[in-house]
Amino acid sequence: MIKKPTKSKPGVFSFLDPLAYEIWMCIVFAYIGVSVVLFLVSRFSPYEWQSEDSDDEDEAGVSSASRRAPPTSSSEALHSPGFSQAQNQQKDKETPEHTNDFGIFNSLWFSLGAFMQQGCDISPRSLSGRIVGGVWWFFTLIIISSYTANLAAFLTVERMVSPIESAEDLAKQTEIAYGTLDSGSTKEFFRRSKIAVYEKMWSYMKSAEPSVFVKTTPDGVARVRKSKGKFAFLLESTMNEYIEQRKPCDTMKVGGNLDSKGY
Structure with missing residues (x-):
């Protein structure tokens, strides 16, 4: 006969109990590693780079210039320094700027959204980026399913700690x-x-x-x-x-x- 042990009360970090400390550390390292890999893949893949569309601005600039410019002959147009400068500026405007959505912070945000089962407003376009994202999705599916099953057991069963069993x-x-x-x-x-x-x-x-x-x-x-x-x-x-x-x-x-x- 022993005194009945008191029921253990859940603590602030009781939500971490369903998984071992080592597993949580592996998840953190996997999260950082996948984010870095996704960032590097997006940097080297040409499909992740996209140009900004400035055709509307260019068309508006050309039409206004044509209205302002007086009619000149072809010979005057070829030798006019003002026209060549405007033409150079127009070429500079027509050169598109390429951007990449998957910077380091967006890569971390994408991985976090997938882990929390919430998704993200951006997604990979390249095949390599989609492979990395798909592997991470499958990993998070297994982890979240295991965590949910264990968490239900931890919350519904009141554990009692007994130091003596025999x-x-x-x-x-x-x-x-x-x-x-x-x-x-x-x-x-x-x-x-x-x-x-x-x-x-x-x-x-x-x-x-x-x-x-x-x-x-x-x-x-x-x-x-x-x-x-x-x-x-x-x-x-x-x-x-x-x-x-x-x-x-x-x-x-x-x-x-x-x-x-x-x-």
């Missing part, structure tokens, strides 16, 4: 004391047992200071309740189960029966 656990540690009635069948069982684990437990109990033996069963139960989980009381299973079901229901039986006797 008599072997008691024998392996010294932090939690344990004892029996000063006179009774349980004490006699440990005194006569030839099993190594029970011999070790008997050696501890008879030499423990202060004494771990109690005079009556109520004294043992009271000691369990006051010990804050630092004392385990060994007694008959029927009495143990009976007390466990009685109010205030703050004790519990752990492990199986140590010995069985028929009557």
